[in-house]
Amino acid sequence: MTLAEKKQEVIEEFSMYDEWLDKYEYLIELGKALDTYPETDKTEERLIKGCQSRVWLDYTLKDGRLFFTADSDAIITKGIISLLISVYSGRTPEEIAQDDFSFIDEIGLKENLSPTRANGLVSMVATIRRAAQEASL
Amino acid sequence: MKIQDIRSQFPILADTVYGKPLVYLDNAATAQRPQSVVDKEAELSLHTNANIHRAVHSLAVRATEEYEATRDFIRDFIHAGSREEIIFTSGTTASINLVAFSFGEAFIHEGDEVIVSAAEHHSNIVPWQMMCGRKKAFLKVLDIDGNGGLDIDSLGKLISQRTRIVAISHISNVLGLVNPVKEIVRICHEKGVPVLIDGAQGIVHENVDVQDLDCDFYAFSGHKIYAATGTGVLYGKRKWLDAMPPFLGGGEMIETVRFSGTTYAPLPEKFEAGTQHVNGIPTLRPAIVFLQSCAQVPEVLDYQRKIKEYVYESLTSDPRVTLYGVPRRTEDKIPLFSFTVKGVHHEDLALIMDKMGIALRSGQMCAEPLMDCYGVTGMLRASFAPYNTMEEAEYFVECLGKAIAMLT
Numbered sequence: 064m065t066l067a068e069k070k071q072e073v074i075e076e077f078s079m080y081d082e083w084l085d086k087y088e089y090l091i092e093l094g095k096a097l098d099t100y101p102e103t104d105k106t107e108e109r110l111i112k113g114c115q116s117r118v119w120l121d122y123t124l125k126d127g128r129l130f131f132t133a134d135s136d137a138i139i140t141k142g143i144i145s146l147l148i149s150v151y152s153g154r155t156p157e158e159i160a161q162d163d164f165s166f167i168d169e170i171g172l173k174e175n176l177s178p179t180r181a182n183g184l185v186s187m188v189a190t191i192r193r194a195a196q197e198a199s200l
Numbered sequence: 201m202k203i204q205d206i207r208s209q210f211p212i213l214a215d216t217v218y219g220k221p222l223v224y225l226d227n228a229a230t231a232q233r234p235q236s237v238v239d240k241e242a243e244l245s246l247h248t249n250a251n252i253h254r255a256v257h258s259l260a261v262r263a264t265e266e267y268e269a270t271r272d273f274i275r276d277f278i279h280a281g282s283r284e285e286i287i288f289t290s291g292t293t294a295s296i297n298l299v300a301f302s303f304g305e306a307f308i309h310e311g312d313e314v315i316v317s318a319a320e321h322h323s324n325i326v327p328w329q330m331m332c333g334r335k336k337a338f339l340k341v342l343d344i345d346g347n348g349g350l351d352i353d354s355l356g357k358l359i360s361q362r363t364r365i366v367a368i369s370h371i372s373n374v375l376g377l378v379n380p381v382k383e384i385v386r387i388c389h390e391k392g393v394p395v396l397i398d399g400a401q402g403i404v405h406e407n408v409d410v411q412d413l414d415c416d417f418y419a420f421s422g423h424k425i426y427a428a429t430g431t432g433v434l435y436g437k438r439k440w441l442d443a444m445p446p447f448l449g450g451g452e453m454i455e456t457v458r459f460s461g462t463t464y465a466p467l468p469e470k471f472e473a474g475t476q477h478v479n480g481i482p483t484l485r486p487a488i489v490f491l492q493s494c495a496q497v498p499e500v501l502d503y504q505r506k507i508k509e510y511v512y513e514s515l516t517s518d519p520r521v522t523l524y525g526v527p528r529r530t531e532d533k534i535p536l537f538s539f540t541v542k543g544v545h546h547e548d549l550a551l552i553m554d555k556m557g558i559a560l561r562s563g564q565m566c567a568e569p570l571m572d573c574y575g576v577t578g579m580l581r582a583s584f585a586p587y588n589t590m591e592e593a594e595y596f597v598e599c600l601g602k603a604i605a606m607l608t
Contacts (some may be wrong), residue, residue: 083218083555084552084555084556084606087551087555087606091548091606091607115547115562115563115578116545116547116548117577127496129540135547137548138545138548138578138607139547139548139551139552140547140548151499155233186371
């Protein structure tokens with residue numbers, strides 16, 4: 064599935080829920096399903112600044128593709144990061160660096176989060192972008 | 201006066217969020233404004249707007265009268281000895297910064313000590329740290345016990361020959377416990393140490409008589425007692441205010457200005473440099489009229505007590521919930537409840553309950569040292585005002601249960 068197709072899939076999936084509480088239920092399920100993140104990798108340098116809850120994000124470059132792993136102490140945030148990972152993990156650094164991340168606005172995540180959490184989301188996206196830029200150097 | 205008579209004064213309470221009726225339980229952060237307060241500020245902005253004290257024209261005279269009448273009103277409200285002891289500021293933070301700076305300049309030297317408690321808001325920690333940094337002085341901390349009460353017994357021992365001031369909150373914004381400030385003042389005064397009381401929460405819930413308390417400084421904000429935001433008060437005993445240098449320099453705080461040197465205006469102008477919040481300060485009058493109207497009606501007080509007891513009972517009887525700030529007697533706690541839920545992040549709860557229409561505070565609540573004390577990264581807080589209903593309290597408890605179920 065291409066990046067564009069995957070993003071479309073997420074947008075459609077998210078639009079199935081009219082109520083915000085249902086969207087949260089969906090994010091909570093995504094958060095619970097996220098792969099286990101090693102406790103030893105919860106280091107200061109992997110901690111994303113700007114979140115009220117704590118978020119750790121790590122990545123590896125394998126065969127020219129970026130793979131992300133992450134964790135958070137808050138489950139909805141974990142669901143959001145899980146969503147981002149499902150879209151961007153396994154893509155090439157160039158693909159990610161060129162993406163405009165506008166699908167986040169399309170699913171209405173940013174404006175419906177509390178400002179502190181929206182800041183956290185912005186920081187998460189910035190970290191993914193930076194990883195892509197560093198990997199494509 | 202019925203609860204509906206109170207609610208009808210606050211247009212915002214009829215609003216909805218995400219299609220749900222707004223249930224505003226973040227009153228300890230800021231209270232909503234009654235129509236009388238909004239009208240006062242609008243009337244001043246629309247018809248009296250002028251800079252005070254400076255000009256002779258009629259608008260300036262009226263604006264000055266409004267502003268100075270508020271000073272007299274505040275003096276009566278907190279029973280200060282004189283109007284010169286009432287300094288208007290932008291809020292509690294500004295009031296404490298003023299004292300930390302000016303008192304520090306006059307009285308704190310290298311090696312001296314300042315005492316705060318472990319349960320203070322950042323506003324009653326950081327200004328003192330900044331001053332201690334400048335003066336090479338030390339900040340000492342009065343501990344709290346397991347229930348959140350101040351360890352008053354050790355205060356006497358904590359005070360040394362070098363202690364210059366003790367700064368303590370009347371009521372912690374996290375614990376909601378009324379501290380025995382009169383006793384604290386007595387202990388400190390026995391050792392010759394002045395006391396600043398951070399009254400940001402205290403002024404909302406207690407009858408404050410600064411002469412009876414005998415405190416040296418009392419700081420509070422307007423926005424927590426229904427007045428315009430950006431308004432605040434510093435009460436200070438004249439003997440201290442007279443001996444302290446100005447905090448901000450500028451217009452209105454001077455007597456004469458020459459390049460060879462400047463002399464300062466007498467109290468209170470000495471501490472009110474620059475243009476004040478002239479259209480906001482007078483809103484303290486209708487705001488306090490509202491505050492007192494609630495505090496004087498037995499049915500209103502009784503209803504508030506019932507809500508407090510119901511929420512307290514609901515939270516403490518739930519084994520998943522840890523409540524912080526457990527009072528010895530119920531009257532020692534205000535209707536403010538900070539808590540955590542086992543295995544659930546405070547922010548997840550706040551986010552879900554927001555979508556149910558409930559406004560709560562989540563996070564560190566500007567009291568990181570206290571969070572560290574309890575070993576938590578944050579808490580959830582519900583704080584009630586006289587316009588909150590029993591139905592809202594019940595809805596809060598019901599939604600909390602639903603949100604916990606979603607998250608576990």
